[in-house]
């Protein structure tokens with residue numbers, strides 16, 4: 001009697017363990033996870049960032065902040081010396097700054113404009 005009881009208990013324990021293990025395994029590796037992976041993959045491919053369309057030709061000619069000529073400022077980038085230069089062909093005003101490989105003519109021009117604004121503000125403040 002006692003022996004049989006123990007055997008039953010052991011069998012039940014194994015059955016329980018097998019089910020419990022199966023339960024654990026389905027929790028650790030559920031089919032749900034692969035579904036998630038799938039949808040994640042879908043989402044990933046859908047969320048692929050659109051490559052920014054680069055302008056075919058970048059502006060290298062700008063209006064001069066000194067003589068206000070529409071297209072007299074030309075920006076040049078000297079990659080050897082990492083110097084960017086903006087020069088007005090009309091009034092010969094020029095501005096140069098250090099550049100990096102990522103600098104574009106518009107960056108040099110806007111830096112020049114910034115510099116002009118700084119000087120103007122300084123002069124206005126200094127006049128008082």
Ligand SMILES: [Zn+2]
Nearest residue numbers: 064067088091
């Ligand atoms: Zn000019």
